[in-house]
Structures are given as C-alpha cells and as structure tokens.
Amino acid sequence: MQGNSVIYEVKFSLLPLPFIMNKIYLLLGSNAGNREVLLQEAVKQIADNCGEIVVESSIYETAAWGMENQEAFLNKVLQLDTRLLAEVLLKKLQAIEDNLGRQREVLWGPRTLDIDILFYNSDVISLPDLKVPHPFLQKRRFTLVPMAEIAPTMVHPVLHKTIAELLEECTDTLEVAKWS
Numbered sequence: 001m002q003g004n005s006v007i008y009e010v011k012f013s014l015l016p017l018p019f020i021m022n023k024i025y026l027l028l029g030s031n032a033g034n035r036e037v038l039l040q041e042a043v044k045q046i047a048d049n050c051g052e053i054v055v056e057s058s059i060y061e062t063a064a065w066g067m068e069n070q071e072a073f074l075n076k077v078l079q080l081d082t083r084l085l086a087e088v089l090l091k092k093l094q095a096i097e098d099n100l101g102r103q104r105e106v107l108w109g110p111r112t113l114d115i116d117i118l119f120y121n122s123d124v125i126s127l128p129d130l131k132v133p134h135p136f137l138q139k140r141r142f143t144l145v146p147m148a149e150i151a152p153t154m155v156h157p158v159l160h161k162t163i164a165e166l167l168e169e170c171t172d173t174l175e176v177a178k179w180s
C-alpha cells in the first residue's frame with residue numbers, strides 16, 4: 001500500500017509539467033532586410049508555434065550595440081504564455097529565426113531576426129546554450145525600455161530589482177527612440 005502511494009506521488013510530481021502555463025518575456029530584434037515586416041512575421045510565427053501572445057510593446061529603434069557600423073535595430077518585447085519547456089521554446093524560436101533568414105556567422109553582426117528569452121517565469125536557468133534571465137538585459141537600454149513599457153514592476157529574480165529600477169540605474173548611452 002505504502003509502495004503504491006510513493007509511485008503515485010512520483011508520477012504526480014512529473015505529470016503536471018507539460019500542463020503548467022509559463023509567463024515568458026521575449027526580445028525581438030532586426031537590423032537587416034525589411035525590419036518591421038520581419039518583426040511582424042516573427043510575432044505571427046511565435047503565436048502560431050509557441051503559445052499565446054498576451055502583451056506587445058511598441059517598436060523602438062536603437063543604434064547597433066557591440067558593433068556600431070551597421071544598420072540600426074528595431075526591437076520590441078512580447079509577453080508570451082506558453083506550456084513549452086524553456087529548452088523546447090528556445091529550439092522553436094531558433095527555428096523561427098532560421099525561417100526568417102538568420103545567418104549565424106558574425107557575433108553581434110547584422111541579423112534579419114534575433115529572439116532572446118529575457119525571463120521564463122522567475123526561473124533561473126543556467127544551461128550551456130540557455131541562460132535565463134538573459135545575462136545582458138540589465139546592461140541594455142534597448143531591452144529595458146520596451147520591458148519598462150509593458151512590465152515596469154516585474155522583479156528580476158537574481159538582481160531583486162524592478163525593471164524600472166534597472167532602467168534608472170542602466171549606464172548604457174545608446175539612444176532608444178520609439179519608432180511605432
């Protein structure tokens with residue numbers, strides 16, 4: 001009898017994972033091709049393949065970060081509800097980047113579409129190919145400005161500060177201008 005209840009508890013603890021709804025923030029960026037159309041198409045493919053898009057920020061324009069002699073980026077942030085596990089979500093987002101013509105040769109080089117997972121609930125994930133919260137988000141105004149538009153009170157689970165506080169403290173000097 002006791003053995004059965006242990007088996008039940010183990011199954012119960014494993015079963016609900018795929019049924020849990022997770023709250024995700026994604027950053028989309030494009031600085032090659034028709035940037036606005038690429039962002040629109042990415043939003044559509046994310047909605048079709050990854051879950052429900054609950055909130056979208058405005059689009060912002062920022063000079064390219066890290067390598068400034070290239071076209072400016074358009075960026076936006078989405079809040080997505082998904083049942084996908086983080087690694088599965090990453091693979092689906094990378095497939096969408098590839099569908100939309102992403103080349104992966106140059107670090108911080110021009111990109112038709114870049115999708116970063118900023119937050120996955122308040123989880124802290126450190127896998128070889130996936131770090132969440134995104135390690136650079138507090139250093140980049142182009143991430144914090146759209147995040148602050150849709151989730152200013154969200155608390156960073158490692159830094160224990162709100163997005164609004166992180167934006168106020170951020171020393172990044174690149175201008176982030178509302179585009180549409």
Ligand code: AMP
Pocket residue numbers: 090108114115116117118128129130131132133134135
């Ligand atoms: P990027 O050039 O910004 O698209 O970076 C792509 C690489 O970052 C991929 O190899 C991903 O596996 C890795 N990566 C690590 N953490 C994240 C994250 N939070 N979101 C997206 N990509 C990530």
